[in-house]
Amino acid sequence: MQVNMVEEKVKGGVKSRRLVSYIVLGIFSFLCLFWFYVLLINATRSHSELSTGFTPMPSKYLFTNLNNLFHGSQPVLNGMLNSIIVSALNCVVCVYFSAMTAYAIHAYEFKLRNALFTMILAIMMIPTQVTALGFIQLITKMKLMDTFIPLIVPAVASPVVFFYMKQYMESALPMELLEAARIDGAGEIRIFNTLVLPLMVPAMAVQAIFSFVGSWNNYFTPALVLSTDKMKTLPILIAQLRGADFLKFDMGQVYAMIAFSIFPVIVVYLILSKYIVGGLAAGAVKG
Amino acid sequence: MKKKAKSVVSYNKWGYIFLIPFLVVFVVFQLIPLVSTIGNSFYEHYMSGMKEIGPNFIGIANYKKLFSDGDIWQYFGNTMIMWIMGFVPQIIVSLLFAAWFSDPSLRLKAQRFFKTVIYLPNLIMASAFAMLFFTLFADSGPINSILISLGILDEPFRFMSNVGSVRTLVAMMNFLMWFGNTTILLLAGMMGIDTSLFEAAEVDGATPRQIFWRITLPILRPILVYVMVTSLIGGLQMFDVPQILTDGTGDPMRSSMTLIMFLNKHLYSKNYGMGGALSVFLFIITGILSVIVFKFSGNQDKYGKA
Numbered sequence: 001m002q003v004n005m006v007e008e009k010v011k012g013g014v015k016s017r018r019l020v021s022y023i024v025l026g027i028f029s030f031l032c033l034f035w036f037y038v039l040l041i042n043a044t045r046s047h048s049e050l051s052t053g054f055t056p057m058p059s060k061y062l063f064t065n066l067n068n069l070f071h072g073s074q075p076v077l078n079g080m081l082n083s084i085i086v087s088a089l090n091c092v093v094c095v096y097f098s099a100m101t102a103y104a105i106h107a108y109e110f111k112l113r114n115a116l117f118t119m120i121l122a123i124m125m126i127p128t129q130v131t132a133l134g135f136i137q138l139i140t141k142m143k144l145m146d147t148f149i150p151l152i153v154p155a156v157a158s159p160v161v162f163f164y165m166k167q168y169m170e171s172a173l174p175m176e177l178l179e180a181a182r183i184d185g186a187g188e189i190r191i192f193n194t195l196v197l198p199l200m201v202p203a204m205a206v207q208a209i210f211s212f213v214g215s216w217n218n219y220f221t222p223a224l225v226l227s228t229d230k231m232k233t234l235p236i237l238i239a240q241l242r243g244a245d246f247l248k249f250d251m252g253q254v255y256a257m258i259a260f261s262i263f264p265v266i267v268v269y270l271i272l273s274k275y276i277v278g279g280l281a282a283g284a285v286k287g
Numbered sequence: 288m289k290k291k292a293k294s295v296v297s298y299n300k301w302g303y304i305f306l307i308p309f310l311v312v313f314v315v316f317q318l319i320p321l322v323s324t325i326g327n328s329f330y331e332h333y334m335s336g337m338k339e340i341g342p343n344f345i346g347i348a349n350y351k352k353l354f355s356d357g358d359i360w361q362y363f364g365n366t367m368i369m370w371i372m373g374f375v376p377q378i379i380v381s382l383l384f385a386a387w388f389s390d391p392s393l394r395l396k397a398q399r400f401f402k403t404v405i406y407l408p409n410l411i412m413a414s415a416f417a418m419l420f421f422t423l424f425a426d427s428g429p430i431n432s433i434l435i436s437l438g439i440l441d442e443p444f445r446f447m448s449n450v451g452s453v454r455t456l457v458a459m460m461n462f463l464m465w466f467g468n469t470t471i472l473l474l475a476g477m478m479g480i481d482t483s484l485f486e487a488a489e490v491d492g493a494t495p496r497q498i499f500w501r502i503t504l505p506i507l508r509p510i511l512v513y514v515m516v517t518s519l520i521g522g523l524q525m526f527d528v529p530q531i532l533t534d535g536t537g538d539p540m541r542s543s544m545t546l547i548m549f550l551n552k553h554l555y556s557k558n559y560g561m562g563g564a565l566s567v568f569l570f571i572i573t574g575i576l577s578v579i580v581f582k583f584s585g586n587q588d589k590y591g592k593a
Contacts, residue, residue, distance in 0.1 A: 014392055017495070021387045021395060028380065029404045032463060038429050039419055053436065054429035101309040108302030116306065125577035126317065127524050129547050130570045133327060133554060133562045134320030156312035188301040217412040219527045220547070224554060235414040235527075242418050242531050254422060261415040269410050273403040280406070280471050 036266065043252070043259040050251045065256035072253060074237050075229050076260060083216055083233040086151050090215040094155035095204045096197075101157075102165035103196055107178060124159040129220060136224055146227050151215070161207045168203035206279030209272060213265060234261045321570075328563030334556065341560070349564040358549070359565070365454075365537070366545040369529070370522030372458035377466045378514070384466075385473035386499055391482075405467035413464065413527035420456055421447070421532050450542040453533065457543055460528050465521075469514055476510040477503060512583045520576050523569065526551065 042050060044062040069076055105117050128135075139150045173196065181191045197204070219235035226232050232240075238261060241254065269276065328349055332341035353359055384405070388398055395401075408416070423430050424446040431443040446452045480503065488498050504511075526547040529537065535551070537544025546569060553562035 018393050018395065021393060025384065025387070025395075025401050028384075028466075029401060032404050032408055032467070035416075035419060035423060038423060042429065051427070053432035097308050097312075100305050104302045104305030104309075108299045108305075110299045110302040113302060116310075120309075121581075122577075123313070123317070125520060125573055125580065126321070127520070127569070127573055129524055129526070129550060130566050130573065131317055131320040131324055132550070133559060133566055134323035135316065136554065137323060137327075137559070138316075138320055150316075154312060154316040157309050157317065162309070182298070188298070188304075192305070213410050217410075217414070217527075219412075219414045219530075220551070224551075235412055238412070238414045238418050239531055242421060242534050251422070258415050258419050258422070261412050262419070265410055265412065266407065269407060270403070273406075274399075276410075277399070277402050277406055277471065280468070 036262065039255060039259055039262065042255040045252060045255075047250045047252045050255075061252055062256070065250075065252040066260070068250060069253050069256045069260065074241065074257065075232070076234075076237060076257060078230065079232055079234045079237045080260070082148075082231060083235075086148050086222070086233060087212045087215040089148070089152045090155045091208050091212040093152055094158050094161055094211040095208045097156040098158050098161035098207065099165050099197060099200050099204060100192065101162045102169055103192055106166055106169045106173065107175070107196075120159050120162060124163065132221070132224060135221075139225065145225060146231055147225075148231070150225050151218075151222055155211065155215070158211070161211060164207055165200065165203055168200065172199055172203070202279075206275060209276055209279075216265065324563050324566045325570075326563070327559045328567050330560050330563075332560045333558040345560070349560045350568075353561060353564045353568070359546070359568070361541065362537075362544050362546050362549045365541075365543055366523060366525055369454050369457045369461070369525065369543065369545070370519065372454060373461035373465070374515070374518055374522065377462050377469055377518070378511070380462075380466050381469035381473050381514075382504075384470045385477050386503065388470070388474050389477040390495065391485075392495070402467070402471065405470060407467070408463045409465065409468050411464070413460075414531045416460060416464070417528045417531035420460060424452075424456060447533075448539055450539055453539065453543045457525075457529050457532060460532075461522075461525070465518065469518070472514055473507065473510060476507050480506050509583050513580060516576050516580045516583070520573055520580075523547075523572060523576075 038054070041056065041058050042054075043065060044058040044060065045055075046059065046061040046064065049059055049061070101120070105113060105120075135150070136145075139145055144150050177195065178191060181195055186195070217235065218233075219239065222233050223236050223239065226236060238258070241249075241257060327342075329344060329346060330342035331345045331348070332339075332343075334340070384401075387393055387395060388402070422428055425431075426443045426445055426447075430446075431440065434440040435443070444452070446456065484502055484506075485498060488502055493501070524547055525545045529543045529545055530548050530551070533543055535548065537548055546565070550562060550565050550569070553559075553565060
């Protein structure tokens with residue numbers, strides 16, 4: 001009898017705790033989504049509708065706003081194209097060479113291995129901003145200002161991605177496999193490209209997403225490097241929009257432009273979220 | 288036998304070959320810029336109108352000027368205040384959520400939905416997110432419109448002209464962008480804890496609260512330190528959000544001007560000497576913090592192996 005009562009009480013406690021956690025999780029989910037909901041609604045409304053205040057229902061001017069945006073003064077479509085080119089190349093370069101670096105440290109036993117491994121870990125935390133001054137001077141001397149190269153090539157040396165790949169290799173790349181391939185007479189470069197890379201696909205996919213998004217969202221370095229309208233990426237155009245005399249703008253277009261930079265990432269994220277959230281946790285275990 | 292030893296050696300040279308791209312790019316695009324940034328900090332070198340002054344070697348005069356002007360301490364303070372305002376709620380909420388997600392007795396449903404939603408803001412372009420907040424919180428923007436129609440406000444609140452509200456907006460954006468990430472990190476840590484510990488505690492009659500404070504939290508301490516210090520390093524780099532939100536001015540009265548915004552100003556005005564000194568200052572602080580991270584992640588490994 002008494003045992004039953006205790007059990008009832010515990011059950012009741014769990015129930016109310018569960019209720020509380022659903023409510024709090026609900027509130028914070030709302031806090032995460034609310035802004036994007038307002039953005040979506042406002043991107044569909046015309047300038048005059050927007051000036052009358054907020055309504056929760058969408059209107060029908062989305063395509064008008066987008067059309068105005070594409071034919072407006074800001075080179076938005078070109079900016080998106082630039083963003084895609086930079087991010088895609090950055091991501092390919094980053095993932096391929098990080099896997100290669102991880103493979104070098106993981107699979108070979110050479111004299112300086114531990115020293116180099118420690119060095120790569122030690123430089124992991126150096127923020128790009130700290131070296132920006134010398135970086136800009138250097139690429140000015142190399143005549144690479146206003147090109148995409150300074151935004152892509154440095155991704156070859158990405159210690160964080162390297163570290164993730166190295167951790168993954170420890171569990172997913174048995175050395176016996178490499179021995180077998182060598183006995184079959186395969187060269188080292190071929191082993192890396194045709195045997196190791198396919199085994200690394202899950203880790204590479206996760207890191208590809210992160211480096212793509214990181215490069216897509218990057219504002220600091222591109223803003224210092226790119227100067228002509230033809231080369232500018234989306235974050236720079238957003239900053240220009242903020243810098244322009246705000247009240248002269250068609251607010252419908254302003255919202256359309258923000259939506260245009262945010263929603264593609266949201267859509268891709270929702271499609272790939274299973275891998276992204278899972279991959280994060282996988283990296284976190286040892287991180 | 289001899290032949291085999293030789294072939295092992297010739298394999299291992301490939302370790303160096305595969306490292307060449309990383310090392311070359313690191314030296315060219317990170318190490319040389321770092322060295323020349325440090326070098327710059329000892330020279331007088333800036334633009335006066337269209338005229339270039341310097342470079343003249345002036346020793347540590349740039350550092351003296353940097354610290355005696357006092358601006359740097361104000362910007363350091365701004366950065367820290369906005370970081371703390373975002374980080375404290377972040378770590379509390381993340382711990383709470385991670386504890387709920389990992390609590391087997393709660394059996395929360397729709398976990399993947401919640402994780403997906405709270406992680407979402409982390410992937411949003413920070414500059415676009417800041418621009419969005421700027422338009423939403425404008426004097427005639429939708430937030431004011433909603434607050435007035437709900438009867439909470441009588442007239443529009445000028446979010447962008449008030450020190451507290453600008454800092455709160457920056458902190459809130461940082462919070463929203465990072466608490467999902469921290470939750471997932473802490474959750475991974477909690478899932479790694481041996482469940483028999485919890486079972487034993489439950490048998491002994493411990494309440495969920497006791498289990499959290501006495502078992503989960505102490506075991507998580509290394510991860511918590513890691514999260515805190517990496518967040519602090521990230522906080523010192525705070526740039527996109529306040530830069531776009533205030534159009535680079537750090538207004539009102541430079542109360543939301545961060546260290547990197549200050550650096551960015553020097554880079555744009557081509558004040559290489561002062562920019563260099565500021566970079567070195569940031570480099571040293573980050574270096575000290577990184578050593579702390581290193582020490583603690585080393586400990587974590589020991590726990591893992593024990």
